[in-house]
Amino acid sequence: MPFSSLSPTLALLGMDSILSTQGIMVMLLVAYAGAMWMFLKSAPKVYTIMVSDLEVARRFYEGMLNLPAAEVPLHYYYNYEQTLGTGGLDPFYMGGTSSLAGAGPAGGPDGLWYQLRKNTQLHIISGASLGQRNRQRHVCFDRKCLEYILMRVQLTGIKHKILTETPLNFLVRDYEEQIIELAEVNG
Numbered sequence: 531m532p533f534s535s536l537s538p539t540l541a542l543l544g545m546d547s548i549l550s551t552q553g554i555m556v557m558l559l560v561a562y563a564g565a566m567w568m569f570l571k572s573a574p575k576v577y578t579i580m581v582s583d584l585e586v587a588r589r590f591y592e593g594m595l596n597l598p599a600a601e602v603p604l605h606y607y608y609n610y611e612q613t614l615g616t617g618g619l620d621p622f623y624m625g626g627t628s629s630l631a632g633a634g635p636a637g638g639p640d641g642l643w644y645q646l647r648k649n650t651q652l653h654i655i656s657g658a659s660l661g662q663r664n665r666q667r668h669v670c671f672d673r674k675c676l677e678y679i680l681m682r683v684q685l686t687g688i689k690h691k692i693l694t695e696t697p698l699n700f701l702v703r704d705y706e707e708q709i710i711e712l713a714e715v716n717g
Contacts, residue, residue: 574603575650577675579712580658582667587654588642590704595682597644600651646678665701666710673698673714680712 581587591597642654652675661667670676676698683690683702693699697714704710 574600576603576653577646577650577670577672577678578653578655579668579670579675580655581669582656582658582660584642584654584656586666586704586708586710587668589706590702590710591642591644591652591654594688594702594704595679595686597646597652597682600643600645602643603651646675650678652679661711661713663709666704666708668710668712669715670712671715676700676712676714 579587592599640655644652644654646652658667658669680690680692680698680700683700688702690700690702693701697716699711699713702710702712
């Protein structure tokens, strides 16, 4: 059989397998994977900070740092990153508990949400203990997050003092003259 007469036969065979149930399922899975990849790629980066008092944190991040409020990212509605695995953390950082005080009954997206950068959000939750001399304490597991906050503190001219570079630990004084300690925690 010449090659030219095989081409239409192969084309029909290929079209039959593509239009089969199995072929349609494969195409749907590929489309779903592509859509999920685009969704996750466009999702904002979220940094989480645990604080000892949400109201003091609200005044600091909204009032002093002038961070705009942000919408809760869609992937948080589906319990993504809400299981932080905090059971093994030192109670010193968790205020004596091993659960997140502030995660709702279904592990919902509670807390405060701010836009830190273009595609980066800051999620503030309660759960940190007070620091030395009853300082307000803000702890974070991601150094980059604290570097962004320190840069914002420096740019706005807020009085601050860097205690250690590694891990990053610095103090700021808020409008009520309270000292807030921001500390990087190596988990």
